[in-house]
Amino acid sequence: MRYVEEFRDPQAAKALLSKIEKVTAEIGATKEKPIHIMEICGGHTHAIFRYGLDRLTPEGIEFIHGPGCPVCVLPMSRVDECVQIAEKDNVIFTTFGDAMRVPGTRKSLLQAKADGADIRMVYSPLDALELARRNPDKEVVFFGLGFETTTPSTALSIQQAAREGLPNFSVFCNHITVPEPIKVLLDDPYMVLDGFVGPGHVSMVIGIHPYDFIAQDYGKPIVVAGFEPLDLLQSVLMVLEQIRDGRAEVENQYARIVPEHGNPVSIAAMADVYQRRPSFEWRGLGEIDSSGLRIRDQYKAFDAEEKFGIGYAAGQRSVQEPDGCECGAVMTGRIKPTACPKFGNGCTPEMPLGALMVSSEGACAAYWQYGGRRAVEAAE
Known part of the structure; x- marks a missing residue:
């Protein structure tokens, strides 16, 4: 090819x-x-x-x-809040597929869907916008998740919703930025x-x-x-x-794709729609100053945190990792996935305990997929 x-x-x-x-x-x-x-x-x-x-x-x-x-650095409390929104009456909750199976303290979005919540996998926030147009009697919420890569598409969708005046569309904003956690490390x-x-x-x-x-x-x-x-x-x-x-x-090294100063259209859309949060919780790293984005007041009609009174708008709570789960230590480079006591022993892709085994980009999933049983045996 x-x-x-x-x-x-x-x-x-x-x-x-x-x-x-x-x-x-x-x-x-x-x-x-x-x-x-x-x-x-x-x-x-x-x-x-x-x-x-x-x-x-x-x-x-x-x-x-x-x-x-x-997905891996998403704290369990934010998953809980996704489920909380999704289980409300009259809500269509939309998300990228890799977030569906991330466990919260009660259940994952996939489990909430099985229990009857109207949760739909989408490939773009534009899909969520279209659902809002087609379902004016429903509150359509898009789970805005990702680093700067996916942040512009969410911003552009919010701008489009504002232009159209779609009162039933909102975003649960969990967009985060890369440079700040590097400084922490x-x-x-x-x-x-x-x-x-x-x-x-x-x-x-x-x-x-x-x-x-x-x-x-x-x-x-x-x-x-x-x-x-x-x-x-x-x-x-x-x-x-x-x-x-x-x-x-x-x-x-990636000069064939990456411009030195980035994409000006994307940067302008992000600057218009978002502002920095004072801090944001990262799984395994805790609260990191200025590492999260929130929707500006001029677009607060499309901010799910404000609309539903959850998350940082309501005083977000922190949640402890499950006993024995070492996702935080793996993500900070302190240990390899095979050093986690739950790797292959209560945490597998079929039955994941931590986000690193759920996500298609998680380190534990990589070790399992390309090492398989050999990786487990090496840890024993």
């Missing part, structure tokens, strides 16, 4: 791996003293395991799996991070400069990367070369 196969070329991969091995040796990294590179995005985590990059790269490189999966004295592979799809929207603080304030290199195996290998090489040369810069 043109434009895909060229980024999966075995010969090109071998050439990159040879260069990676050479630079790793020049740095002096070994299995006992590795270079720790965090891939922030869950899509990168799955690509690393799908293509076996963790086994092909030298032992002197250790991949740390970051919190880059919006870098400030954690227990974290050992030498460099980052940054999420390309996020930078398609915001550009590369929101990551300048990583290089300037913390002296760590970051390379914004694509999602094919050669993208990732080249990005790892670029990080290693910066470390070898004593540099700390923000580099753009």
